[in-house]
Amino acid sequence: MSKVLETKGLTKYFYDPVKFQVLKGIDMTINHGEFVSIVGKSGCGKSTLLYLLSTMDTDYEGQLFINEELITGKSDKELAAIRNEKIGFVFQFHYLLSEYNVLKNVMLPGMKLGKLSNSEIEHNAMEHLKTLDMQEQALKMPNQLSGGQKQRVAIARALINNPLIIMGDEPTGNLDKKNSDLVFDIFKKLTLQEKQTLLIVTHDNDFAARTNRIITMEDGNII
Amino acid sequence: MNFKLIFNIAIHLLKARLKQTIVAAVGVTFGIAMFIALVSFMNGLNDLLDGLMLNRTAHVRLYNEIKPTLKQSIELSEKYKNSTNFISSIKPKDRGKAIYNSQAIINYLKQDNRIIDVAPKINVPVFFNSGTIEISGVINGIDVLPEEKLFKISDYVIEGKVADLIQNNSIIIGKGLADKMLLAVGDMIKVTSAKGNLASLKIVGISQFGIAEYDNTMSYTSLATAQKLLGESTNYVTDIQVKLFDITTAPSVAVEFQNKFEIDAIDYQTANSQFETGSTVRSIISYAVGVVLLIVAGFGIYNILNMMIFEKMDSIAILKATGFSGNDVKWIFVLLALIIGLVGGVFGLIFGFVFSSIIDVIPFETASLPTIKTYPINFNPLFYVIGIVFALLTTIIAGLFPALKASKIDPVEIIRGK
Numbered sequence: 001m002s003k004v005l006e007t008k009g010l011t012k013y014f015y016d017p018v019k020f021q022v023l024k025g026i027d028m029t030i031n032h033g034e035f036v037s038i039v040g041k042s043g044c045g046k047s048t049l050l051y052l053l054s055t056m057d058t059d060y061e062g063q064l065f066i067n068e069e070l071i072t073g074k075s076d077k078e079l080a081a082i083r084n085e086k087i088g089f090v091f092q093f094h095y096l097l098s099e100y101n102v103l104k105n106v107m108l109p110g111m112k113l114g115k116l117s118n119s120e121i122e123h124n125a126m127e128h129l130k131t132l133d134m135q136e137q138a139l140k141m142p143n144q145l146s147g148g149q150k151q152r153v154a155i156a157r158a159l160i161n162n163p164l165i166i167m168g169d170e171p172t173g174n175l176d177k178k179n180s181d182l183v184f185d186i187f188k189k190l191t192l193q194e195k196q197t198l199l200i201v202t203h204d205n206d207f208a209a210r211t212n213r214i215i216t217m218e219d220g221n222i223i
Numbered sequence: 224m225n226f227k228l229i230f231n232i233a234i235h236l237l238k239a240r241l242k243q244t245i246v247a248a249v250g251v252t253f254g255i256a257m258f259i260a261l262v263s264f265m266n267g268l269n270d271l272l273d274g275l276m277l278n279r280t281a282h283v284r285l286y287n288e289i290k291p292t293l294k295q296s297i298e299l300s301e302k303y304k305n306s307t308n309f310i311s312s313i314k315p316k317d318r319g320k321a322i323y324n325s326q327a328i329i330n331y332l333k334q335d336n337r338i339i340d341v342a343p344k345i346n347v348p349v350f351f352n353s354g355t356i357e358i359s360g361v362i363n364g365i366d367v368l369p370e371e372k373l374f375k376i377s378d379y380v381i382e383g384k385v386a387d388l389i390q391n392n393s394i395i396i397g398k399g400l401a402d403k404m405l406l407a408v409g410d411m412i413k414v415t416s417a418k419g420n421l422a423s424l425k426i427v428g429i430s431q432f433g434i435a436e437y438d439n440t441m442s443y444t445s446l447a448t449a450q451k452l453l454g455e456s457t458n459y460v461t462d463i464q465v466k467l468f469d470i471t472t473a474p475s476v477a478v479e480f481q482n483k484f485e486i487d488a489i490d491y492q493t494a495n496s497q498f499e500t501g502s503t504v505r506s507i508i509s510y511a512v513g514v515v516l517l518i519v520a521g522f523g524i525y526n527i528l529n530m531m532i533f534e535k536m537d538s539i540a541i542l543k544a545t546g547f548s549g550n551d552v553k554w555i556f557v558l559l560a561l562i563i564g565l566v567g568g569v570f571g572l573i574f575g576f577v578f579s580s581i582i583d584v585i586p587f588e589t590a591s592l593p594t595i596k597t598y599p600i601n602f603n604p605l606f607y608v609i610g611i612v613f614a615l616l617t618t619i620i621a622g623l624f625p626a627l628k629a630s631k632i633d634p635v636e637i638i639r640g641k
Contacts, residue, residue: 084546099235
């Protein structure tokens with residue numbers, strides 16, 4: 001089983017207003033096909049950890065490997081390319097581009113990657129929207145969708161480049177029970193059918209309980 | 224970098240903020256249009272005034288100046304060669320106003336291929352007599368054909384024909400003089416030269432230069448008539464006027480002729496230095512105003528892009544999270560600025576041309592400029608090139624700072640901040 005994500009002694013400080021150690025030497029590994037959740041109390045550093053793993057935050061000590069390749073110390077441009085190709089994101093707030101319709105929002109990371117032609121990307125995007133039961137909404141603008149629908153569009157966007165791993169920062173945090181169950185079922189289906197690796201930060205213990213593995217954090221440590 | 228995609232995103236961002244974008248572009252349009260109109264008008268005016276001067280002034284004028292002899296005779300003496308000589312009470316020497324060997328000089332100059340043509344002239348100070356009143360003035364004895372070719376005096380003759388000067392004893396007088404003495408074409412005028420010679424000349428035309436001093440005193444007659452009036456021979460000439468193909472060479476040509484013919488020579492630039500200064504200052508003012516307008520437009524663009532970045536923080540964060548690098552984001556905003564600059568600039572050129580064309584047909588009639596009917600405009604394509612280049616430059620600079628800011632936005636802060 002290959003390691004999708006690995007960290008060695010990941011340490012992070014916040015300097016404002018006073019120097020404060022958020023992460024205290026995190027060592028963790030996530031294998032291919034796992035559905036992992038990170039839980040912990042507010043302020044325990046779980047989101048901070050996720051952003052380090054996502055390569056968006058580069059101000060840390062220690063080492064980060066994605067697909068057994070050292071990521072620490074790469075340039076902004078290389079990191080952007082890694083995020084584009086290997087990582088899919090789902091955030092708590094849906095963060096769709098309001099200027100583009102649903103289909104274009106899903107297609108955008110694929111167009112940035114530029115490995116397929118636009119018509120192929122469009123076809124793939126429609127397929128993903130279909131599996132998420134969103135094909136009817138493909139040509140709507142984001143502001144015409146409900147919260148649950150937006151989150152499904154965000155998932156379709158995360159999937160467009162067939163990423164190594166999908167990371168979620170409280171993806172159900174802003175949704176009602178029905179919609180968060182729907183989102184969970186989608187994630188579950190992805191791990192079962194597509195062997196998709198998932199790493200979800202959540203404070204919803206019900207949600208976490210149903211994942212393959214739970215990483216619990218407290219005061220910057222994994223317990 | 225996927226340029227097409229970046230461009231597409233820039234366009235979508237613009238569409239989302241269409242009103243502000245239009246306002247920003249209109250700022251540029253206004254700046255460029257005003258710049259074009261102003262510079263065209265100012266240069267048109269400069270050309271007009273230059274033309275006024277150039278039409279009447281020779282590029283190089285050869286004449287005899289009354290001045291003291293440069294080499295006093297004592298310096299030629301062997302005996303006092305090594306002494307320091309003090310000479311007091313030197314008087315200027317009058318070599319006579321006539322140019323020595325003028326015909327040979329004129330023939331020589333006509334062969335020179337840098338020279339358009341040569342026009343000899345005689346300056347005759349006279350009194351115009353009206354009853355017992357004497358009015359002082361100057362009669363220019365001219366060689367009609369070359370004079371007309373070089374100085375287009377027919378432009379300033381408002382009654383009669385220049386060609387009629389070829390007849391003996393004919394004269395063209397200034398409008399000021401004609402009004403003062405109640406003279407019209409066909410009348411006779413009595414003239415007394417400085418040496419007391421009296422002559423009656425027939426008025427064949429009336430000229431108006433628009434400069435009161437000229438119109439009150441200047442009059443034209445043929446070389447032969449002027450020579451007769453002075454009682455001089457047919458090779459008597461006081462001035463040789465030369466026009467060159469390239470006016471910028473006038474100072475060096477003047478020095479060359481001065482040495483070659485041992486005569487005084489003055490070039491256009493020296494004779495009209497204060498005039499050149501005026502032209503330069505007017506140009507500087509018009510460019511300065513244009514540049515200021517564009518800088519103001521640049522601040523408008525800077526403002527709007529800054530606002531757009533604040534509004535689009537989320538979009539920038541999401542673009543970065545999904546794999547767009549800081550550089551890509553920077554280019555998106557630079558492109559935004561560039562599109563605003565280009566669209567605004569092109570419309571600016573069009574409106575600038577329209578404004579110039581409107582100014583060009585506004586009637587502008589003044590007694591001092593008889594040949595001008597409308598305001599002058601210089602439609603030089605160079606102004607349009609400068610305009611569009613400057614529009615793009617300002618917008619790129621105005622866009623660069625917000626773009627750099629956008630490229631440095633930390634997506635984590637925005638995504639966490641909610």
